[in-house]
Amino acid sequence: MEVLLAGLRAAGEPTRLRLLALCAHGELSVTELTQILSQSQPRVSRHLKLLVEAGLLTRFREGSLVFYRISESGDSAHLARTLVELLPDDDTELTRDLGRLDQIRHKRAEIAENYFQENAGQWNKIRALHVPEADVEQRLLQLVGTGSIGSFLDIGTGTGRVLELFAAQVERGIGLDLSSEMLAIARTQLERDEFRHLQVRKGDMYNMPIDNESIDVATLHLVLHYSLEPALVITEAARTLTTGGRLFIVDFDAHQEERLRAEHKHQRLGFTDREINQCMVQAGLVPGPVESLMGDPLTVKFWQGVRA
Numbered sequence: 496m497e498v499l500l501a502g503l504r505a506a507g508e509p510t511r512l513r514l515l516a517l518c519a520h521g522e523l524s525v526t527e528l529t530q531i532l533s534q535s536q537p538r539v540s541r542h543l544k545l546l547v548e549a550g551l552l553t554r555f556r557e558g559s560l561v562f563y564r565i566s567e568s569g570d571s572a573h574l575a576r577t578l579v580e581l582l583p584d585d586d587t588e589l590t591r592d593l594g595r596l597d598q599i600r601h602k603r604a605e606i607a608e609n610y611f612q613e614n615a616g617q618w619n620k621i622r623a624l625h626v627p628e629a630d631v632e633q634r635l636l637q638l639v640g641t642g643s644i645g646s647f648l649d650i651g652t653g654t655g656r657v658l659e660l661f662a663a664q665v666e667r668g669i670g671l672d673l674s675s676e677m678l679a680i681a682r683t684q685l686e687r688d689e690f691r692h693l694q695v696r697k698g699d700m701y702n703m704p705i706d707n708e709s710i711d712v713a714t715l716h717l718v719l720h721y722s723l724e725p726a727l728v729i730t731e732a733a734r735t736l737t738t739g740g741r742l743f744i745v746d747f748d749a750h751q752e753e754r755l756r757a758e759h760k761h762q763r764l765g766f767t768d769r770e771i772n773q774c775m776v777q778a779g780l781v782p783g784p785v786e787s788l789m790g791d792p793l794t795v796k797f798w799q800g801v802r803a
């Protein structure tokens with residue numbers, strides 16, 4: 496009863512209802528919300544604080560930016576969604592807000608697209624060295640299996656492609672990446688309604704903002720070669736897994752393509768099965784069968800481990 500009353504009190508004000516409606520459509524920064532509402536930042540921040548305190552919105556920091564989204568869990572999450580559903584579709588002010596939100600999304604998408612275009616050439620060069628991406632994705636899907644997954648973590652998510660791949664079978668998905676530019680692309684890609692249960696967050700694979708034993712399936716898809724200390728990354732991933740939770744690593748077999756170091760900042764020229772399996776054992780994982788897709792010159796490997 497107390498929670499309900501607190502939620503209703505917090506939402507019972509025109510600007511706060513507008514904020515709730517906007518944050519139900521995606522993750523927005525204070526600056527973006529201020530632009531949409533045409534109100535001063537301190538005022539918008541005050542309203543946001545009340546909505547967060549009542550549990551209707553969730554706040555999270557990404558570098559220098561603070562984002563808000565509608566709560567997905569907790570006692571007030573249901574109330575937040577219900578209130579948004581009750582809002583009239585034909586309200587002039589809300590319609591105008593959503594129009595401005597669209598403009599902001601366009602601008603974000605443009606910035607993300609520019610960054611992607613600038614780097615896409617480099618990525619395409621690497622792709623040409625190994626097997627087609629669709630084959631890699633297909634094999635990963637097969638290995639993980641079609642069963643439903645409670646919580647899913649994609650480490651070094653980049654554009655969020657692996658999150659998208661598993662969207663249909665995942666209850667809750669989180670993608671972590673260190674690069675704000677990549678996260679901006681991922682966020683744009685995941686803005687569709689069917690991806691509401693997927694989120695991306697800024698985070699370092701060596702020290703992830705993820706609770707112990709909270710993840711059922713974790714993936715490291717073409718990320719580990721950016722690490723000079725893969726054992727630390729694997730230990731950190733294993734920390735987040737529930738008992739019986741699974742880690743899948745997709746990366747290159749040990750190779751001699753030195754230019755990937757110089758031209759593409761790869762820290763490691765692939766890995767041997769022995770090295771990855773040893774890291775897994777040290778991290779408390781039981782290594783499973785290893786699979787590969789032969790490419791020339793790069794072979795893609797699929798390593799998996801289960802938390803004992």
Ligand SMILES: C[S@@+](CC[C@H](N)C(=O)[O-])C[C@H]1O[C@@H](n2cnc3c(N)ncnc32)[C@H](O)[C@@H]1O
Pocket residue numbers: 650651652653654655656657671672673674677698699700701715716717718721
């Ligand atoms: C080649 S991309 C792969 C992206 C994605 N996994 C995919 O396969 O589409 C490698 C990603 O790892 C991220 N990355 C590199 N170092 C990281 C770190 N220490 N913590 C988190 N992400 C990192 C990069 O920002 C980049 O987005």
